[in-house]
Amino acid sequence: MDHFIYKDGQLHAEGVPVADIAQAVGTPVYVYSAATLERHYRLFTEALSPMPHLVCFAVKSNSNVAVLKLLGDLGAGMDVVSMGEYLRAKAAGVPGDRIVFSGVGKTRPEIRCVLEGGIRQFNVESEPELMAISAIATELGVTAPIAVRVNPDVDAKTHEKIATGKSENKFGIPIAKARAVYALAASLPGIDVVGIDVHIGSQLTDLAPFEEAYLKVAELTRALRADGHDIRRLDLGGGLGIPYTRSNEVPPLPSDYGALIQRTVGDLGCEIEIEPGRLISGNAGILVSETIYVKEGEGRNFLILDAAMNDLVRPSMYGAHHDIVPVIEPGAGAEAQAFDVVGPVCETGDTFAKGRALPALAAGDLVAFRSAGAYGAVMASEYNTRPMVPEVLVKGDHFAVIRARPTFDEIINRDTIPVWL
Structure with missing residues (x-):
């Protein structure tokens, strides 16, 4: 469910006509619904309510500080994969003890930054990373809480570029090697082993791969406890998919996902962490664009928009589908x-699409790309020196620009000409 619906013949974002936003801010523009963000976050907290838990929003899906503050104020934790995302979460008012730091390539400056600023845990992906965290924590005189990300060799049956849990993927430590790595972690100074981390991929539309992975995590938890480790948290990752089309295919509900977690690992007495991103923010955003031209080609017609691949790269990068709808019904x-x-x-x-069935459109008509709130603005660029697309947040009957479109002068003045030219 989202809050982008037609009222009186016009597409609205909650109580605001989308055309009013386009007129005020210009196009292309991302528009987010606060009500949808709040609702989707609460679906997860309700699904995990029988267990101690923390829902950590995957910042990589939508890193606007206003979005992070909205979710953080509801009690969300944050899953970050860079120093920049960590600093965004802190700027949004999220305390360090609700921030989890993931990613395969944490640098030493990043590790030092989050140890100094406070962190809930590192999700460790390799022995060299573990050694680096130990050395920096010891130097700072602090203890670093860690979970080891294990790779369960589970096929998530998703797009090859967003699958992360197979043996050939770069992520995590092979689960067969986990006990040895946990023994190493326990022997190192400055390290506190708190849990296990697993994440098998994104945009999963079937619960079976989750179940396979979580049963392996449950088995590993019992083995590690037998080895003397105090495993008290399970970070089960994210990846639950969303419906990108208005077809009959409906991904599993958060309630079904919560029941699966309860069934597979609920008897272990661990605090559960999950890292949803797409399901919270995906359908909470649209990209609004204006038609520049309608061009008749050889055997096909082209709808040429003012939005481009630099504004929404998913179709070019992943072959991803987004429903495209006219703003005027x-x-x-x-x-x-x-x-x-x-x-x-x-x-x-x-x-963006080939042979897409759309009503007759003309130059100046507005269209909206649905389900664009995740991996949209965060992956945008200024390719072709096109200004970075702005972002707007709607709440009820009012809206605010939460990232402005830069001017051409601002873009060009970032460059510096050497004195010798």
Whole structure:
């Protein structure tokens, strides 16, 4: 469910006409619904309510500080994968003891930064990283809480570029090697072993891979406890998918996911951490764009928009689908025609959809890309010196710009010409 619906013939974001936002801010523009963000976060907390838990929002899915503050004020933790994301979470008012630091390539400056600023735990992905954390924690005279990310060799049956739990992926430590790595961690100074971490991929639409992975984690928990480790937290990752189309395919509900967690690891007495991103923010955002031209080609028509692959790269990068809808509701019985929906960037890959059935559209008409709140603005760039797309947050009948579109002067003035040129 989201809060982008037609009212009186116009697409609204909660109580605000999307066309009003486009007129005030310009296009392209990302628009987020506070009500949808809040609702989706609460679905997870309710699903895990029978167990001690912390829902850590995956900051990589949408890192705007206003979004992080909204969720942090509700009690969310944050899952971060860089110093920048950590500092964004802190800027949003999230305390260090609700921030989990993941990622395969944590640098020494990043490790030092979060140890000095406070951290709930490091999700450790390799022995060299573990040694680095131990050395820096010892130097600072602090103890670093850690969970080892284990790779359970489970096929998440998702897109190859967002699968993370198979043996050939770069993530985590092979589960067969885990007991030896935990023994190493327990022997190191400055390290406090608190739990186990696992994450098998993103946009999963079937619970079976989760169940397979979590049963392996339960078995490992019992083995590690027998080895003398105080395993008190299980970080089960994120990855629950969302419906990108209005088809009959419906991914599992958070309540079903919570029941699975209860069934597979609920008897271990551990605090449960999860790291949802896409399911909280994905359907909470749209990208609004204006039609520049409708172009007749050889055997096909092109809908040329002012949004481009630098604003929303998912279709070019992953072949991802986003429903595209007109901001003005089509009349009953309006005929559809096939369009290749493209942007103005000089790349053939700057294509959002091919042969997409849409109602008749003309230059100046607005369209909205649904389900664009996750991995949209965070992956945007200024390719072709196109200004970074702005972001807007709606709450009820009002909205605010939460990231402004830079001017061309601001973009160009970041560059520096050497004195010898």
